[in-house]
Amino acid sequence: MKLLAPSILSADFYRLGEQIEACVRGGADILHFDVMDGLFVPNISFGPVVLESIKKHCPLPLDAHLMIVEPDRYIRDFVMAGASMVSVHIEGNHHIHRTVELIKSLGAKAGVVINPGTPLHLLEEVLYYVDFVLLMSVNPGFGGQTFIPRSLERIRQLKEMIGRINPSVLIEVDGGIKEDNIRLVAEAGADILVVGSGIFSHPDVEAQTRKLKSLLNVSEAV
Known part of the structure; x- marks a missing residue:
């Protein structure tokens, strides 16, 4: 089953609750949070307080992608705020197994993230422990970027690697x-599939969510 995960980084924050509700009505499966600290990536977004507020009203699983330095310091905060999925970058994390085990010990699904320029073979050992891999098809830090075509081949290679290992x-x-x-x-x-501006740049967020979800359903039927 293919899952659609709108990323609120591209939402209109003035209308955030309204737009999230539109995504839910349109058939979204997960709500994606891009968490940035201005250090790991050159941008700042939001923290666990925002996630906690949304969790009170949103029925979807919340997916926290931590683009921050020293993520271990904040993982508990995000899980306690309501994140059921938490992912951290392979880049710069010297103790990735410990971090993954921390996420899982708190009851959340654990993911590892890999940037476009990072070799896939660095994931081989951690695949034994994680629940998901988040493959970046743009350089992280900003919404609205153009898909890197090479990412399609990286997805295929990652799929083959996962098939062998876990x-x-x-x-x-x-x-x-x-x-x-x-x-x-x-x-x-x-x-x-995480979609930001591909949903929230459209005037009818609900209709666009439904359209993308229908395209995913077609891809499964092929």
Whole structure:
């Protein structure tokens, strides 16, 4: 089953609750949070207080992508605020196994994130422990970027690697996914597709969410 995960980084924050409700009505499966601290990436977004507020009203699982330095310091805060999925970057994390085990010990699904320029083979050992891999198809830090075409081949290669090591691991893909490429990304092997501006830049968020979800359903039927 292919899952659609709207990323609120691209939402209109003045209308955030309204737009999240539109995503839910449109059939979204997960709500994605891009957490940035201005150090790991050159941007600042939001923290666990925002996630906690949304959790009180949103029925979807909340997925926290931590683009921050020293993520271990904040993982508990995000899980306690309501995140049921937490992912951290392989880049710069010298104790990735310990971090993954921390996430799982708190009752959340644990993911590892990999940037476009990072070799996939660095994931091989951690695949034995994680629940999902978040493959970035843009360089992290900003919404609205263009999908890197090479990402399709990286998804296929990652799918093959997972098949050899731990077939239960899901592939999540984030960055530049729009209606003109969402089926290609799904057919390459993505299980969870994160979409930001491809949903929230449209005047009718509910209709656009429903359209993208229908495209994913078609890709599964092929």
